[in-house]
Amino acid sequence: MSTLEHNLKPGSRVLLIHPPVADTAEAEDLDMLTCVPPIGLLRVASHLRQRGCQVELLDCLAEARRVGRLRREARCAHRCGNWEEEGRRKPMHHFGLEPEELSRRLGVGPPADLVALGATFTWHLPGLREVVQACRSAWPATPVVVGGNAVSLCPEEAEGLEADGLVAGQLLDGAFLPTAIDLLPDRSTDFLQLVKGCPHRCSYCVTPRLHGGKVRARPPEEVFRELCAKQAAHATRCFVFYDDFILYRQERHLDPFLDLVAQERPGVVLEFALGFSAHLMTEALAARLRGAGVERVILALETTSEERGRRMHRPQHIAQFIRAVEILRAAGFRGPGLRAFYLIGLPDQTTREILQAILFLYHLGVTPSLTAYALTPGSEDMLRFGSRVADRGLEELAPGLWPFAHPGMRVRELDALYRYFHERFIPPERIAASRTEDPVVRQMQAILARRAHLPENW
Numbered sequence: 469m470s471t472l473e474h475n476l477k478p479g480s481r482v483l484l485i486h487p488p489v490a491d492t493a494e495a496e497d498l499d500m501l502t503c504v505p506p507i508g509l510l511r512v513a514s515h516l517r518q519r520g521c522q523v524e525l526l527d528c529l530a531e532a533r534r535v536g537r538l539r540r541e542a543r544c545a546h547r548c549g550n551w552e553e554e555g556r557r558k559p560m561h562h563f564g565l566e567p568e569e570l571s572r573r574l575g576v577g578p579p580a581d582l583v584a585l586g587a588t589f590t591w592h593l594p595g596l597r598e599v600v601q602a603c604r605s606a607w608p609a610t611p612v613v614v615g616g617n618a619v620s621l622c623p624e625e626a627e628g629l630e631a632d633g634l635v636a637g638q639l640l641d642g643a644f645l646p647t648a649i650d651l652l653p654d655r656s657t658d659f660l661q662l663v664k665g666c667p668h669r670c671s672y673c674v675t676p677r678l679h680g681g682k683v684r685a686r687p688p689e690e691v692f693r694e695l696c697a698k699q700a701a702h703a704t705r706c707f708v709f710y711d712d713f714i715l716y717r718q719e720r721h722l723d724p725f726l727d728l729v730a731q732e733r734p735g736v737v738l739e740f741a742l743g744f745s746a747h748l749m750t751e752a753l754a755a756r757l758r759g760a761g762v763e764r765v766i767l768a769l770e771t772t773s774e775e776r777g778r779r780m781h782r783p784q785h786i787a788q789f790i791r792a793v794e795i796l797r798a799a800g801f802r803g804p805g806l807r808a809f810y811l812i813g814l815p816d817q818t819t820r821e822i823l824q825a826i827l828f829l830y831h832l833g834v835t836p837s838l839t840a841y842a843l844t845p846g847s848e849d850m851l852r853f854g855s856r857v858a859d860r861g862l863e864e865l866a867p868g869l870w871p872f873a874h875p876g877m878r879v880r881e882l883d884a885l886y887r888y889f890h891e892r893f894i895p896p897e898r899i900a901a902s903r904t905e906d907p908v909v910r911q912m913q914a915i916l917a918r919r920a921h922l923p924e925n926w
């Protein structure tokens with residue numbers, strides 16, 4: 469935070485910008501662009517207020533959606549996964565306020581003392597250059613700094629943005645900052661944080677790297693006090709945790725927090741958006757979640773292949789996942805209340821493997837929450853698979869472009885699978901009885917007929 473720390477004084481005016489992004493149309497169709505507010509910027513806002521600054525937020529995505537024009541023109545088209553085979557490019561649309569629009573909006577008010585932009589996803593980083601320029605053309609004397617995970621992971625590319633400052637690393641390393649939720653128009657949902665970092669090392673994940681290999685957790689009483697204060701201030705109904713590994717030392721942190729909520733009954737809904745590790749699910753934890761009013765549980769499955777799971781350093785086995793599902797179902801989590809994350813578009817994955825996994829989840833009564841695989845700079849996967857996409861820039865690694873689709877897992881199929889099955893439960897009997905000629909459904913019917921979706925037949 470050096471640029472922020474050095475240049476700001478009490479009373480300084482700071483504009484935080486949640487910037488527009490370039491992405492595929494599918495990213496919008498699946499609500500991947502605006503489903504999560506700029507939580508990182510809301511925490512930066514709290515930090516700046518603690519230093520006496522006046523803070524404003526301009527959310528370029530929410531603003532564009534509010535006027536009914538989130539998706540703007542396509543600026544370019546990028547090659548998709550198996551380009552040689554399918555010869556397909558996907559347009560990258562501009563989402564959010566156009567740079568000229570942003571510049572015009574800034575120009576009507578007095579210049580801020582500092583503009584700060586946040587970049588979470590690495591494939592959105594190159595597009596920030598024109599946002600930096602737009603800010604500079606409106607307010608030439610105001611420094612523009614860029615921070616966020618993408619800056620930490622791609623420092624060289626971040627240099628190319630020509631910002632006045634870059635903020636790499638975690639904001640105030642050890643501190644847990646509250647979100648300044650009053651900067652958003654809708655305060656019915658807010659965000660809490662109990663744990664930062666993760667003790668595991670999954671090959672595709674950058675969480676341990678972003679936190680310097682450390683894991684930190686807060687006293688549960690402190691989190692509960694924050695919940696009560698926020699509820700009293702804004703009548704908040706739902707609190708969402710985006711903690712990467714919420715079960716870290718759960719007996720000291722999550723368990724007592726859930727007990728406090730169950731005991732004090734503040735009348736709120738808790739969501740754990742990044743899911744739970746299946747191998748740590750127990751009857752006691754399921755009962756605690758129920759007792760605290762949790763309505764939906766997501767398990768992190770990610771892959772059904774034991775071999776792939778080992779190579780990815782996943783902390784669980786299929787048997788543990790099945791056991792976790794049984795525990796949760798027995799505790800009353802069913803239907804839309806029981807989901808599992810599953811990665812699609814992985815290197816060397818086949819369409820059949822994905823369909824088997826979806827049918828396996830349907831067989832267990834679990835709704836699949838499909839996650840498009842992203843190859844992130846700084847991950848162990850970059851060392852394993854980076855050479856396959858060495859000729860592609862950051863933007864071309866957008867997960868919606870399916871950079872690892874190959875002749876056995878075509879881009880069109882991945883798009884269709886995502887559209888058909890993401891967060892949708894279809895009883896396997898209905899799939900088996902369907903009379904459609906759709907090739908995906910026919911393939912699923914063949915899998916069901918051979919019972920190839922059941923682990924004993926893998």
Ligand code: SF4
Nearest residue numbers: 666668669670673712
């Ligand atoms: S994927 Fe989850 S369990 Fe694995 S390292 Fe990342 S946060 Fe930890």
